[in-house]
Amino acid sequence: MTHTFKAYRLTKRNDQVKGEVQQLSIHDLPEGEVLIRVHYSGINYKDAMANMENTPIIKDYPITPGIDLAGEVVESSDDRFTEGDPVIVTSYDLGVSHDGGYSEYARVKAEWVIPLPEGLTLKQAMILGTAGLTAALSIDQLQQQQIMPESGKLLVTGASGGVGSIATAMLANLGYHVEASTGKVKAHDWLYQLGAKKVIDRTDVTGEKLRTIDRQTWAGAVDPVGGSTLASIISKLNYNGAVAVSGLTGGVKVPTSVHPFILRGIHLIGIDSVYCPMQVRQHVWQRMATDLKLTVQQFDTIVAKEVCLEDLEHALPLLLETNVIGRIILNLS
Numbered sequence: 001m002t003h004t005f006k007a008y009r010l011t012k013r014n015d016q017v018k019g020e021v022q023q024l025s026i027h028d029l030p031e032g033e034v035l036i037r038v039h040y041s042g043i044n045y046k047d048a049m050a051n052m053e054n055t056p057i058i059k060d061y062p063i064t065p066g067i068d069l070a071g072e073v074v075e076s077s078d079d080r081f082t083e084g085d086p087v088i089v090t091s092y093d094l095g096v097s098h099d100g101g102y103s104e105y106a107r108v109k110a111e112w113v114i115p116l117p118e119g120l121t122l123k124q125a126m127i128l129g130t131a132g133l134t135a136a137l138s139i140d141q142l143q144q145q146q147i148m149p150e151s152g153k154l155l156v157t158g159a160s161g162g163v164g165s166i167a168t169a170m171l172a173n174l175g176y177h178v179e180a181s182t183g184k185v186k187a188h189d190w191l192y193q194l195g196a197k198k199v200i201d202r203t204d205v206t207g208e209k210l211r212t213i214d215r216q217t218w219a220g221a222v223d224p225v226g227g228s229t230l231a232s233i234i235s236k237l238n239y240n241g242a243v244a245v246s247g248l249t250g251g252v253k254v255p256t257s258v259h260p261f262i263l264r265g266i267h268l269i270g271i272d273s274v275y276c277p278m279q280v281r282q283h284v285w286q287r288m289a290t291d292l293k294l295t296v297q298q299f300d301t302i303v304a305k306e307v308c309l310e311d312l313e314h315a316l317p318l319l320l321e322t323n324v325i326g327r328i329i330l331n332l333s
């Protein structure tokens with residue numbers, strides 16, 4: 001086994017955060033039962049935020065960011081895993097307070113590790129990553145509220161982003177009539193390619209005036225945007241409609257009232273991919289390898305860029321410039 005390897009590290013000196021590729025030793029890795037040779041990781045919104053100066057996400061430096069990883073087990077003191085097993089780890093403390101996926105090697109707690117489901121490659125698992133898990137959790141939860149293809153149209157917001165694009169493709173494959181909302185004109189054709197039936201401008205979700213009760217338009221919604229977008233969705237859901245909310249790119253304050261909930265029986269579902277129970281996580285990863293699986297063409301379409309460790313310094317801020325369409329993945333193999 002190699003005793004030194006490369007990792008993208010964030011260090012803080014004189015209040016300035018710097019990201020750079022460093023040479024580390026296996027002994028520098030944090031404690032954990034499972035040592036993994038990382039093959040792929042990805043860039044999520046949270047990773048881009050973690051890379052910023054004065055971020056609330058990282059408390060202690062130095063740290064290796066990267067909230068997702070997929071790779072092969074090198075050694076394990078937990079008998080659920082053996083050398084050579086292909087595995088996935090997403091979230092928990094990974095890349096936040098425990099060295100993460102932007103590294104050729106990672107050591108993690110066995111309770112965080114998921115065997116790669118049959119039907120997915122390590123690369124596909126990281127094209128999905130936390131964004132895919134969040135999209136799939138959202139769909140799983142909407143279905144538990146009986147929001148089915150025959151219920152009516154579904155809205156997906158932030159559709160050119162990771163969560164939104166994957167949700168659009170998964171829902172389209174399940175036979176839902178998906179309306180995808182985006183702020184990027186250049187993403188329209190791309191979203192039709194992923195399976196959207198209609199693409200609408202981000203501003204059309206709210207319309208000219210935000211009301212708390214408005215015309216019934218969608219049976220359900222996957223919303224990684226939040227803010228006034230979420231308030232508007234709530235006002236426009238059909239009777240007994242549901243929205244799965246996961247994000248805050250559009251803001252944290254949601255200007256709504258109790259009216260849509262008590263007059264239309266609206267369901268507001270919160271989605272958490274970070275500490276969601278292992279049983280749920282495994283169920284949803286299994287679905288991503290079977291009935292929610294993207295086609296090879298959709299996987300290819302969703303990858304905006306494949307980068308290496310040395311590219312991360314420039315690739316991470318790119319995601320926050322909101323010009324990126326789809327997912328950026330990190331190849332460490």
Ligand SMILES: NC(=O)c1ccc[n+]([C@@H]2O[C@H](COP(=O)([O-])OP(=O)(O)OC[C@H]3O[C@@H](n4cnc5c(N)ncnc54)[C@H](OP(=O)(O)O)[C@@H]3O)[C@@H](O)[C@H]2O)c1
Pocket residue numbers: 044045046130131134157158159160161162163164181182183184187202224225229245246247248249250271272273274319320322324326
């Ligand atoms: N709850 C969880 O467990 C969980 C898990 C994963 C992600 N998240 C959250 O979900 C959100 C999306 O994550 P992601 O990885 O998909 O990020 P992403 O790939 O960066 O996509 C974010 C998308 O949000 C839209 N957007 C950006 N600024 C906006 C604004 N001011 N108003 C409305 N829409 C805006 C853009 O899409 P368009 O241009 O197409 O509108 C952008 O592409 C983030 O807030 C992230 O923290 C939460």
